[in-house]
Amino acid sequence: MTLIAASIAVHAADEVSAALERARAATAAGANLIEWRIDGLAEEANPLPAAQRLVRESPRPCIVTCRPTSEGGEYRGEDSARISLLEALAASDHPPRYIDVELATYHRSENLRQKVRLAVTHPRQPRDLQTSLILSVHDFARRPPDLLQRIEAITSDDACAVIKVAWMARSLRDNLESFELLAGRRKPMIALCMGPFGLMSRVLAPKFGGFVTFATDSANDLTAPGQPTIDDLRRRYRFNSISADTKVYGVIGWPVEHSRSPNLHNAGFSAIGHDGVYLPLPIPPEYEHFKATVGALIDAPGLGFRGASVTIPHKEHLVRFVRERGGRLDAMSERIGAANTLIVGSAGGLACANTDAPAIVASLCEGMGIARDRLKEKRIAIIGAGGVARAAVGGLLDAGAKVVIFNRTEARAQRLAQDLAGLVEADSARLAVGRPDAISCGCFHAFINCTPIGMQGGPAPDESPLPDDVPLNDEVTVMDTVYAPVRTPLIREAESRGARVITGVDMFLRQAAMQFEMWTGRPAPMAAFRAALVT
DSSP, rough: OOOOEEEEEEOSSGGHHHHHHHHHHHHHHHHHHEEEEEEEEGGGGSSSHHHHHHHHOOOOOOEEEEOOOOGGGBBBBBEEEHHHHHHHHHTSSOOEEEEEEEEHHTTTTTTHHHHHHHHOOOTTTTTTGGHHHHHEEEESOOOOHHHHHHHHHTTTTTTEEEEEEEESSSSSSSHHHHHHHHHTTTEEEEEEESSTTTTHHHHEEEEEEGEEEEEBBTTTTOTTTTTOOIIIIIIOOOOOOOOOOOEEEEEESSOTTTTTTTHHHHHHHHHHTEEEEEEEOOOOOSHHHHEEEHHHHHOOOTOOOOEEEETOOOHHHHHHHHTTTOOHHHHHHHHOOOEEEEEEEESSEEEEOOOHHHHHHHHHHHTTTOOGGGGGOOEEEEEEOOHHHHHHHHHHTTTTTTEEEEEEEEHHHHHHHHHGGGGGGGGGGGGEOGGGGGGGSSOOOOEEOOTTOOTTSSSOOOSSOOOOOOOTTOEEEEEEOSSSSSOHHHHHHHTTTTEEOOOOOHHHHHHHHHHHHHHHHHOOOOOHHHHHHHH
């Protein structure tokens, strides 16, 4: 069982009561351990009474850590003073279960080593109260080049009970090395990656036998970059149900931290009892990053990577990747050159599909109150020329609609039209690229935003992609493929001007439901999906 440690920083003695209250709340939320970070407290004139109270009244067994600035902490004093404080705590009537000391400090002098060893073997300690030593390595810039040598030094030290290594991840691939370290451990081990790329190592620690993962009781009070909240670990990512057999899925994009897909799919897995976990998987926009990272996830021993939702800017990259690896493309992905769903078989076989296109068409028809075959009578403006736009254009042309593409960079819109020209060989007038001013012609039945404009966390969250002079009334439908927030600036503007509106939520739910069935072989639990979007 991998323990959840709630890490709580205490900067001064007058914060102890509040810190203990936080620890009680963290315990109620599911924490198994409390890590008292006493970096600031240790700099006071007489920190021992306050530190003793923290340990004595801790609602769970605790780790006491006093981290110097050289390893990412806040303590600026002498090593000897903080080690003496840890020694005194370990020798008290209510000792901490663990003390955490950095390997660099431990090796700095024989005197310090003797103090640390005394702290974990103090003769006055009853056997059931003995403090154990966590020896740790931290690097807030990168993977330490001598990481393996440091781990060997920690492993071979008899005084050490738990190995801890943590470094700043520079890509998702760093997580895979942390899993390899856990798989080869010879003592209980904590192996974590920090920063925005490191969440996978924290969530999947139970899958690889990690001893502890650290979390925070408050998203506004992190003691390390990238710490999730206890609630996110247990509820959003189903931490307590993760085992060695758990299958891994995720949403690949850049940016991706605001995606609601983890809420949706993890809730769905819980509802049907599927042994899976779904994570945000940030991958920078270049194809080289996508190819290297997705390939590594698929090939990683023991990971059980079984699929992903793929969003901006990687939908075309997914098609290229699957083709290069000899995988299968569904008909829509083949026709339009973009996909949003990766399926990985248990034997490593690959397939990709586009669930965006049918979801867009179905949502538009429902919002307009028409059957699919009535799209042949409609003229639709597509705003954007990326992967979502490809899906929208491909799906609408497949249904017989007339489509005009508008994009800030006209050359990119022209390339998209050229790429998809084969879909309208018999009637080329059904696909065109519009001049910027032509979007205000008053000749469109519907507008579909396929850009990230208006997206929470995107490049222009407060803007609308539709010019102010576009005529809107109750005979015009405006659809946004952005779903977070639900009421984007475009939706608010269109609604205020009398147009019918279709939020991105409907399309999002439809495409996600199709993905879910591809991965699990079972229909998506739509009630659980909808509930997850509002939590």
